[in-house]
Amino acid sequence: MEAQYIYIGLAAAFGLFMAWGIGANDVANAMATSVGSKALTIKQAIFVAAIFEFAGAVLAGGEVTSTIRKGIVDTSLLVGSEELLIYGMLAALLAAGTWLLIASRNGWPVSTTHSIVGAIVGFAAVGIGVDAVQWGKVGTIVMSWVASPLTAGFIAYLIYMSVQRLILHQEDPLAKAKRYVPIYIFFAAFTITLVTILKGLKHVGLHLSIQESYFLATAIALAIAVVGAFFIARIKADPKSEKKDHFYTVERVFAVLMVITACGMAFAHGSNDVANAIGPLAAVIGVATTGSIAAKSALPVWVLVIGGVGIVIGLATFGRHVIATVGKKITQLTPSRGFAAELAAATTIVIASGTGMPISTTHTLVGAVLGVGLARGIDAIDLRVVARILVSWVVTIPAGAFLAIIFFFIFRLVLP
């Protein structure tokens, strides 16, 4: 069968392109706060992002990938006409990629996740039939799109309130920061590690009991907290800068914490967003190699690796520039605020990844920033832009669907 190589080749090219786009644009959101607040240099940020995006994609990206791959379309209806799934998934990748390109040309804030899910639902409902869509699952996904920014916002609000209470409102914020920040580091590392171990490591071949998982997460988090505490202890107050800003050194303490949450954010992003690129790719490979949908093929790890590599290439080519630009624009997100937003978003995203929910990492981060804002943490938030994000949220799904339908019919005519 010659055709299967064409399918896999096309899907790999489209998937790599999507992953590249995600790396070039979306990763910036995860890393820019750290660069903007000077917790990391751009070089360090790219290095951290490359490692943790890749790790997130490979270690914890499996669940969401499988949702995109076979959770939305009811493949049992396709037995006998498997090629439809291939056309559809190719169309979905191309549609989402095209829509993202159009949107970014026009300056619309759209989400990669919403585009790809909209595209898959579109080709399945129109190209195959309304029954081919697993509407229950799609409903859950859409609910998670509402729930994830709200959850992240709520967690960020609580975290930032605690930072204010414990540190910023105190007579000697520096001493308090040095005491409490290692504890925040512990919790940040603990949550992200635990969710990853509980949900992500299965398909890598590591099986741990619940107790072992908790023990391992505690041990890793403690180790990270000790290293963090070591760096924090070395921070000395700088009287000259302190005179201008009493929180100058306090923010430097938080900057250590922010390095940890930036890693967590990159990891979380990799674990959720890589699926947008490789979920359809995995579906195409599955059908093309086995020739049937019914066969239960496991997700090959090398597919996740392709996604990870694509993101890292995007990061290395364009991401650097985007991180620098975004970093300059979000200086209001100082380490004490930025960490609260990042930790809340990363936690929410990693949990969503563990349960296989494809959510928008950027929307989640925006929700987290609004949460910090509600705790009186942000100087000024532009509500017009927040409204625009809500509008694009609604528009993206039909737009992705519409494009996917067109591409689907073209592929059906053109491809063998």
Add this chain to the structure above:
Amino acid sequence: MANMLANIFGSSPVRPLEKHIGIAYRCAKQLQPFFSAAISGDWDKALEARDKIETLEHEADDLKKKIRLQLPKSLFMPVPREDLLELLLVQDKIANRTKDVSGLVVGRNLEVPSQIAEQFLEFVGRNVDAAKQARKSVRELDELFTAGFRGAEVALVEGLIEELDQIETDTDEKQAALRAALFEIEKDLNPIDAMFMYKVIELTGEIADMAERVGRRLELLLSH
């Protein structure tokens, strides 16, 4: 490329407000060399200071307009936008009063009577002190935003405002004494000059009044 995260941040008014009070203070401070020169009869030097005052007043005005433009109604901030705009307005008035009083003196080549010259310079200096203390208070704005307008930072700013009030009270007392001294000698002066001298004292005193109002506005922010 539209970046959602970057764009949800409006431009923060904090640093620009701190910069604005800095300009207003530097403007008010020029009154010292201005009056010293005018009293010693060196009008070239006085005009030089007057030029600086005008430049700084313009600078403050431009920055005021810029800040207003970047504070649209759609911004969500920890404190009401109106209160920040009011603060900006009274800050700007420090520079305005400085320009008014120097303009009045230059326009009439008004000579401060030698009997009260020293007392007057002291009064001017105290008004400049008030502007300086206003600047010191407003410069805490970034820390206030960081601390969310709560806790130890609030107590610190309240202390600064209290000090500002004391300076203003002091200028009031000095103003009363100065008027009394002027009253003593007014018979010997050109009547119109005497009238304008009263006006100059009054306008100069308003610099400290505006500085005190800056403190009141800051206090309003603290109560949110």
